[in-house]
Amino acid sequence: MFDELKQILVTSFQADPTEVTPDARLQDLGLDSLDMVELSLVLKSEWGVAISDDELIEYQQVGAVVAAVESRTARL
Amino acid sequence: MSTDVMSTDVAVTGLGLVTPAGIGAAANWAAVCAGRSTADRDPALAGQLVDISCRVPGFDPVALLGPRPARRLDRFVQFAVVALREALRDAGLDAPGAAGGARVGVVVGCADGGPSTVEVQHRTLLERSPDQVSALLLPMQLPNMLAGQLSIECGATGPSMVVATACASGTTAIGLARDLLLAHRCDVVITGGSEAMVTPLVMAGFSQMKALSRRTAQPRSASRPFDRDRDGFVAGEGAGILVLERIGDAAARGVRVRARIAGFGASADAHHVTAPDPDGRGAEQAIRAALADAGRAGTDVDHVNAHGTGTPSNDVVESRVLHRTVGERALVTSTKGVTGHLFGAAGAVEAAYTVLALEEQLVPPTANLDEPDPQVRVPVAQKPTPLRMSTALTTSFGFGGQNAALVVSAA
Numbered sequence: 001m002f003d004e005l006k007q008i009l010v011t012s013f014q015a016d017p018t019e020v021t022p023d024a025r026l027q028d029l030g031l032d033s034l035d036m037v038e039l040s041l042v043l044k045s046e047w048g049v050a051i052s053d054d055e056l057i058e059y060q061q062v063g064a065v066v067a068a069v070e071s072r073t074a075r076l
Numbered sequence: 077m078s079t080d081v082m083s084t085d086v087a088v089t090g091l092g093l094v095t096p097a098g099i100g101a102a103a104n105w106a107a108v109c110a111g112r113s114t115a116d117r118d119p120a121l122a123g124q125l126v127d128i129s130c131r132v133p134g135f136d137p138v139a140l141l142g143p144r145p146a147r148r149l150d151r152f153v154q155f156a157v158v159a160l161r162e163a164l165r166d167a168g169l170d171a172p173g174a175a176g177g178a179r180v181g182v183v184v185g186c187a188d189g190g191p192s193t194v195e196v197q198h199r200t201l202l203e204r205s206p207d208q209v210s211a212l213l214l215p216m217q218l219p220n221m222l223a224g225q226l227s228i229e230c231g232a233t234g235p236s237m238v239v240a241t242a243c244a245s246g247t248t249a250i251g252l253a254r255d256l257l258l259a260h261r262c263d264v265v266i267t268g269g270s271e272a273m274v275t276p277l278v279m280a281g282f283s284q285m286k287a288l289s290r291r292t293a294q295p296r297s298a299s300r301p302f303d304r305d306r307d308g309f310v311a312g313e314g315a316g317i318l319v320l321e322r323i324g325d326a327a328a329r330g331v332r333v334r335a336r337i338a339g340f341g342a343s344a345d346a347h348h349v350t351a352p353d354p355d356g357r358g359a360e361q362a363i364r365a366a367l368a369d370a371g372r373a374g375t376d377v378d379h380v381n382a383h384g385t386g387t388p389s390n391d392v393v394e395s396r397v398l399h400r401t402v403g404e405r406a407l408v409t410s411t412k413g414v415t416g417h418l419f420g421a422a423g424a425v426e427a428a429y430t431v432l433a434l435e436e437q438l439v440p441p442t443a444n445l446d447e448p449d450p451q452v453r454v455p456v457a458q459k460p461t462p463l464r465m466s467t468a469l470t471t472s473f474g475f476g477g478q479n480a481a482l483v484v485s486a487a
Contacts, residue, residue, distance in 0.1 A: 014143040030144065037211035045208065053211075 001073075002066045008042055009062070022063030026056060033057070049073060084369070085336035085485065086254045087326040090167025090319030091428050092159035092268075096130035096312050096415050099140075100162060104425075105432050108414050109460045111441035115295040115310045115416055121279055126288040128295040129274045130312035130416030150190030150216040151272035153225045155315035155421075160226050160266065167319040168331050169264070175319075176231030181262035182223045183253040184317075185245025185269035186238050187420035187474075190217035192275045226266055226317075234262050240420070241342075242474030243383070245269050246316060247423030247482055251340030253320050263325055268424035270315035279311060285350065287387060299417075300444035301384035301410035302391050302456045309385040312416030316424030318431075333487040335431040338467075339370025345477030352389060352473060356397035362479035363401045363471060370467075370483035374402040377483075378465035379439050380454075381430045383473050384410025385417055394471070395452040402454075402469065409457045413443030423472035427482055430470045434486040439463050 002022060009015040015029040031039065036053035043049045049072050051065070059065050093100060096114035097107035107114070114130045121127040137146035137154045145154065161170070169175040193216040197209050215221060220238045227236040235256065241248045246269025253267035282288050289308035291298040299310040326333050343365065345358035352359070367374055380402065383394055391410075398408060411429050418425055433439055439461040448456055468484045 012147075014147070034148075034211045034215065041208055041210070045204075 001070050002062070005062065005066055005069070008046070012042060013039065020062060022061065022066065024062050025060050026062065027060070043069065047073070083323050084258055085323055085338045086257045086320045087323050087333040088318050088335045088337060088431050089321050089326050089331045089333060090163035090169065091334065091431060092162030092166065092317040093425060093428055094132055094135065094155045094159045095314035095316070095418065095425050096132055098133065099135065099158065101428065101432065108411050108429060108440045109438065111414060111443045111460065113296045113299050113414055113443045115298050117295060118274065120274070121276060124276065124279060124283060126279065126283045126290060126292060128292050128298055128310060130310055131274070132314050148212060148216065149225060150193045152186060152190055152270045153222055155272060155313070156184065156222055156226060156270035156317060157229055159268065159270070159315040159317040160229055163317040163319050169319065173231055175264060175266065178233045179263040180230060180232035181234035181253070181256050181265045182226045182232055182236040183249045183256065183265055183267050184223050184226065184238055185240070185249035185420045185424060186219045186222050187240060187242045187245055187271055188273040188278065189219035191273050191278050193217040195275055195277050222270055230266060232266065241478035241480065242476050243417065243419050243422055244472035244474035244478050244480040245420035245423065246425065247427065247470065247472035247480035248342055250318060250337060250424060250427055250482055251342060251480060254337050254340055257320060257322050263321065265320045266317060267320055268315065268317040269421040271419040271421040272313045273419055274311050274313050282311065289386065297444050299386050299413050301386040301413050301442050302395065302448055302452050303445050304447045304449045306386045306388060306391065308387050309412065310416040312418045314415070314418050314425060315421050316428045318424065318428060335434050335487050336485045337482055338485040339366040339372065339483035341365025341369060342480045345479065347477050350475050352393050353477070354393065356393040358477055358479045359394065359397045359471065359473055360401055362481045363397065363469065366469065366481040366483050367401070372467055372483055375405060376467045377402040377406040377469045378463060379433060379468040380406050380408045381426045381433070381468065381470040382408050382410045383471045384412055384442070386412060390473070392449065392451045395454050398454045404454060406454070406469070407439045407457050407461060407463055408454050409439055410442045411440055413445065423470070423480060426470050427484065430468045430484045434465055434468055434484060437462060437465055
């Protein structure tokens, strides 16, 4: 799941691939509040996972987002 | 020079152009003087009654601006940012922060903001759901984002605004930018206009108004201002950005003054939403106001870059107004024969061409002007014409009956 999210962050949000690690903060990868909404839309449309922009801001790190996606996918 | 310190002229110290005639002022001037129309079939308009337009050639936002601005800025803002960077380099203000701070303002014109973004997101709303609409919809499409983004680019914290007078927007913006300088509210003003409204919905609307040329089988000869066989305008896109400063400040900086904005006039027809006043009284009022502001007589004008859209009504009414205001001596041109009609950017781009004409002492031709309309009683350039010029006029008239004129003089 990390690799898929990394792919989205690099291709759709122009994150530097060398900087996308589980510990990286979304904000430090260049995502602002508008991009958090955009990422939330991508997660919904690509994977059918509902994670709001507020939650993404709260999770901060890529690894935490991956964990949330995995737990919500598992529940489905 | 004490006369300069007292002058109500402002200096044009930088130019940047992104138009169907090319990216960059030099490419633009070469293409405009070559007098070849840029109109062509437009795949984005496939299936429409009018499927031709003038597009900016080779505009690659990822290559020119980087992937993030390419994703987050609407096309009308992308054009302006590229033109801004050229204008700042030209003015020697491209070092970081050189065009920043509270004394730098931005006044730019735009008719429609970002309709392509609206059309894409509206499809998402209808075909998917409201909660799939992009959060970037408004930051991308609002017309004022044009000025907002240019302020961000410069770090300019002075007044920042977009003026909308439809197809006169670029000209109005330059006039208001000059006013801000003369009122000493700013020391530098970034001005001009930008437009990217060649979209399926907007073009369908123009087509329904019968404003567009229907010569779709011969796109290259469709835009033919002042010609007897003209039948409407061809839509275009692009941006023109100018850097303006007071003459004294430009002299103190030791920067080249390319030309001067010497007078500005604006008016409203107060007649009809789209049809011009049949006698052109509003246009005449704007031209006379610009001449008076510049302290010039109509007979002082050597060259006019006319609004000259190529619609049957505009060109005849405009030529009568020019005949009454500047007479038969000034050599008129319409560069829309080459570029098409750039709407809110048109006046800015044409002001830039007027600056270049004064610098080069060369009047660019009106493309496709094969047989001048006999009702047009002012001389219109059919080929590039070397001319001794010190004073030029450029005119723009917008839907809404909003008119603007600038007097531009040689440096």
